[in-house]
Amino acid sequence: MNNVIxxxxxxxxxxxxxxxxxxxxxxxxxxxxxxxxxxxxEELLPKANCGGCGYAGCRAFAEGIVKSGNLExxxxxxxGNAIMxxxxxxxxxxxxxxxxxxxxxxxxxxxxxxxxxIEYDGxxxxxxxxxxxxxxxxxxxxxxxxxxxxxxxxxxALYIDKATGLPVVIGDKCTACGACVxxxxxxxxxxxxxxKKDRRIFVCCVNEEKGAPAKKNCxxxxxxxxxCVKACAYDAITLxxxxxxxxxxxxxxxxxxxxxxxxxxxxxxxxxxxxxKPAIVEETSNQSSPAEVTx
Amino acid sequence: xxxxxxxGGVHPPENKISAEAAIETLPIPKRVYVMxxxxxxxxxxxxxxxxxxxxxxxxxxxxxxFISANVHSPVTGKVFKVDDVMDQSGYRKPAIIIDAxxxxxxxxxxxxxxxxxxxxxxxxxxxxxINEMGVVGxxxxxxxxxxxxxxxxxxxxEYLIINGVECEPYLTSDHRLMIEKGEEILVGTSILMxxxxxxxxxxxxxxxxxxxxEKLTGLARNFKGISVHALKVKYPxxxxxxLIKALTGREVPSGKLPIETGCVVDNVGTAYAVYEAVQxxxxxxxxxxxxxxxxxxxPSNFMVRIGTPINELVEMAxxxxxxxxxxxxxxxxxxxxxMSVEAPIVKGSSGILLMPVEExxxxxxxxxxRCARCVSVCPMGLEPYLLAQLSKNEIWxxxxxxxxMDCIECGSCHYTCPAGKPLLDYIRLGKNKTGQIIRSRGxx
Numbered sequence: 237m238n239n240v241i242x243x244x245x246x247x248x249x250x251x252x253x254x255x256x257x258x259x260x261x262x263x264x265x266x267x268x269x270x271x272x273x274x275x276x277x278e279e280l281l282p283k284a285n286c287g288g289c290g291y292a293g294c295r296a297f298a299e300g301i302v303k304s305g306n307l308e309x310x311x312x313x314x315x316g317n318a319i320m321x322x323x324x325x326x327x328x329x330x331x332x333x334x335x336x337x338x339x340x341x342x343x344x345x346x347x348x349x350x351x352x353x354i355e356y357d358g359x360x361x362x363x364x365x366x367x368x369x370x371x372x373x374x375x376x377x378x379x380x381x382x383x384x385x386x387x388x389x390x391x392x393a394l395y396i397d398k399a400t401g402l403p404v405v406i407g408d409k410c411t412a413c414g415a416c417v418x419x420x421x422x423x424x425x426x427x428x429x430x431x432k433k434d435r436r437i438f439v440c441c442v443n444e445e446k447g448a449p450a451k452k453n454c455x456x457x458x459x460x461x462x463x464c465v466k467a468c469a470y471d472a473i474t475l476x477x478x479x480x481x482x483x484x485x486x487x488x489x490x491x492x493x494x495x496x497x498x499x500x501x502x503x504x505x506x507x508x509x510x511x512x513k514p515a516i517v518e519e520t521s522n523q524s525s526p527a528e529v530t531x
Numbered sequence: 532x533x534x535x536x537x538x539g540g541v542h543p544p545e546n547k548i549s550a551e552a553a554i555e556t557l558p559i560p561k562r563v564y565v566m567x568x569x570x571x572x573x574x575x576x577x578x579x580x581x582x583x584x585x586x587x588x589x590x591x592x593x594x595x596x597f598i599s600a601n602v603h604s605p606v607t608g609k610v611f612k613v614d615d616v617m618d619q620s621g622y623r624k625p626a627i628i629i630d631a632x633x634x635x636x637x638x639x640x641x642x643x644x645x646x647x648x649x650x651x652x653x654x655x656x657x658x659x660x661i662n663e664m665g666v667v668g669x670x671x672x673x674x675x676x677x678x679x680x681x682x683x684x685x686x687x688x689e690y691l692i693i694n695g696v697e698c699e700p701y702l703t704s705d706h707r708l709m710i711e712k713g714e715e716i717l718v719g720t721s722i723l724m725x726x727x728x729x730x731x732x733x734x735x736x737x738x739x740x741x742x743x744x745e746k747l748t749g750l751a752r753n754f755k756g757i758s759v760h761a762l763k764v765k766y767p768x769x770x771x772x773x774l775i776k777a778l779t780g781r782e783v784p785s786g787k788l789p790i791e792t793g794c795v796v797d798n799v800g801t802a803y804a805v806y807e808a809v810q811x812x813x814x815x816x817x818x819x820x821x822x823x824x825x826x827x828x829x830p831s832n833f834m835v836r837i838g839t840p841i842n843e844l845v846e847m848a849x850x851x852x853x854x855x856x857x858x859x860x861x862x863x864x865x866x867x868x869x870m871s872v873e874a875p876i877v878k879g880s881s882g883i884l885l886m887p888v889e890e891x892x893x894x895x896x897x898x899x900x901r902c903a904r905c906v907s908v909c910p911m912g913l914e915p916y917l918l919a920q921l922s923k924n925e926i927w928x929x930x931x932x933x934x935x936m937d938c939i940e941c942g943s944c945h946y947t948c949p950a951g952k953p954l955l956d957y958i959r960l961g962k963n964k965t966g967q968i969i970r971s972r973g974x975x
Contacts, residue, residue: 353870353871354870357892357893358893358953358956359953359956359957361923361960363960363964364956364957364959364960367959367960367963368620368867368956369620369621369622369867369868369870370617370620370621370622370623370870371621374617374621374870374871376621376622376623445615445623449615449623
């Protein structure tokens with residue numbers, strides 16, 4: 237009886253030892269050398285796997301960085317400059333400071349500005365509706381308000397405002413991953429510079445129609461008159477296909493174009509109220525802010 | 532036992548309330564809006580500019596490729612503008628706007644009512660004439676007819692099938708045309724037979740149009756090789772593939788064209804347009820449009836010049852009623868609600884349907900109960916519930932393997948769904964996206 241146990245133990249131990257030796261050599265032979273920095277970089281990333289960097293996920297992004305050995309064309313919009321500088325430390329590089337970006341809705345066709353001409357009761361997805369017809373207001377470029385962007389946002393930074401029927405970007409939550417830019421069938425969202433003190437100026441319209449038909453559907457449509465182009469001292473505004481576009485890298489936030497725009501389609505965000513003209517100052521002087529108005 | 536197609540199909544209430552109304556010629560409107568592109572394929576190019584004088588039948592937009600079609604002026608007058616005009620979907624597309632003054636035709640057009648039987652042109656001349664005169668499929672898809680006539684190498688046409696099914700409820704434009712222009716249609720059919728080099732043609736008509744069947748059967752005795760077949764009433768029998776199946780028993784393979792089965796299908800309206808083009812030298816500038824619906828005061832059939840604003844037709848049929856819910860371009864099954872009644876008639880407009888409020892609301896969308904009615908009615912043997920779900924969840928690789936591109940968008944699934952799910956809407960989306968993906972793959 238003892239003999240049987242002894243034989244079993246000895247033979248199993250012998251098999252185990254042989255297998256261990258074979259496995260050792262096989263492991264040496266087929267060893268996959270992975271840069272430990274991939275794991276380190278991945279550990280730092282937000283792991284949202286949103287695809288905002290252009291890679292399939294955070295792991296793919298980390299592999300990409302370590303493989304190429306530089307940080308050109310690599311930027312995690314969710315982690316921002318803080319994370320990228322830490323990544324740069326691991327890689328022994330210096331991260332280029334990028335200005336934070338934010339998604340901006342370039343349509344102001346709210347229920348008041350672009351009243352609905354018809355009633356739509358089909359499936360509530362923009363992708364389908366865009367193929368079907370031009371939209372309740374009749375503007376073939378404007379927001380359909382059915383919220384494909386809201387569904388696409390993994391950070392909960394978008395919601396549809398019930399009063400205006402337009403999506404709203406929650407600045408604190410938006411990571412500028414670009415999911416909404418891709419989801420919108422009408423390409424209304426744009427990633428723009430977050431701007432100094434969150435101040436932004438942009439043409440809030442993407443309508444490329446001529447003035448008359450654009451204005452017919454929406455009070456605040458860009459009619460392509462070109463007044464803003466003349467008003468801009470920094471060559472930041474270009475007019476193409478009856479539509480003005482403000483280059484945020486050249487824009488100095490002087491707000492001249494905002495005053496010029498006859499249809500109020502250029503929006504200024506988070507600016508202090510303007511200095512009011514002297515005639516009215518007496519009534520409203522208490523409210524007017526002493527803060528700088530122009531840069 | 533009447534012939535029909537086997538797989539699927541539904542039978543919605545026919546409501547052919549305008550069937551007795553003879554075709555009236557609509558007065559020429561003061562201003563017409565002729566869309567530059569009115570066909571499937573490459574867009575046409577406008578040839579006229581602001582201020583040009585045009586005559587009825589003059590070429591004003593030229594085809595720009597193999598699958599493309601000419602457009603002719605429907606009126607005599609001055610070009611007011613060449614500008615973008617809102618079409619039936621609300622999108623603005625290029626159009627030629629003409630102020631009509633009178634109606635004097637270009638030279639060489641035979642405007643008499645005489646029916647010319649003798650076909651003098653050769654096969655190539657016929658195809659060339661059809662091409663010149665801008666004839667496209669008038670059943671609704673507006674595929675250029677001359678392209679259909681050119682059989683690809685290695686294939687052989689055996690039958691010409693003339694589609695007089697008109698399976699869409701309400702619409703009666705083809706029905707009236709068969710009764711009033713039966714002889715012209717049969718001459719047109721003979722011309723198409725000559726162009727295709729076939730000796731047999733079959734006219735398929737659903738059994739709910741006994742007067743048209745009787746009329747054409749009587750006339751067909753004088754035409755060699757043309758037979759008229761009564762078909763059981765079932766939607767969507769007017770679909771090309773369904774009609775081939777019903778008449779010949781042959782099945783068009785998935786993703787292939789009808790010519791694979793040796794058949795070419797043309798609508799009766801197209802046959803009439805071919806007759807006018809070849810025998811009378813008349814370009815396609817007018818067509819029959821049904822104005823109908825439960826909310827229409829006077830359901831009618833009009834012979835209308837292309838480019839006439841839809842509201843002029845509606846006005847002639849008694850105007851817009853107060854309880855109007857929506858105006859649909861086409862029939863109730865496949866038509867699309869119009870964005871505006873100011874949109875013009877195009878070559879593909881077969882009907883204008885005025886629906887009262889109570890009819891136009893969608894049924895509440897409830898959860899799918901897995902009854903599989905959509906599967907049993909699908910004439911293409913697809914699984915609509917699955918395709919709709921896949922499209923909704925954007926799983927494009929599977930929509931392709933589940934044959935979403937085979938969908939003919941007949942709407943039987945949507946019609947029959949007891950839960951009121953907008954199946955076809957999502958399938959259309961899936962078809963659109965999958966088509967884009969397939970095309971982009973072809974480019975690489």
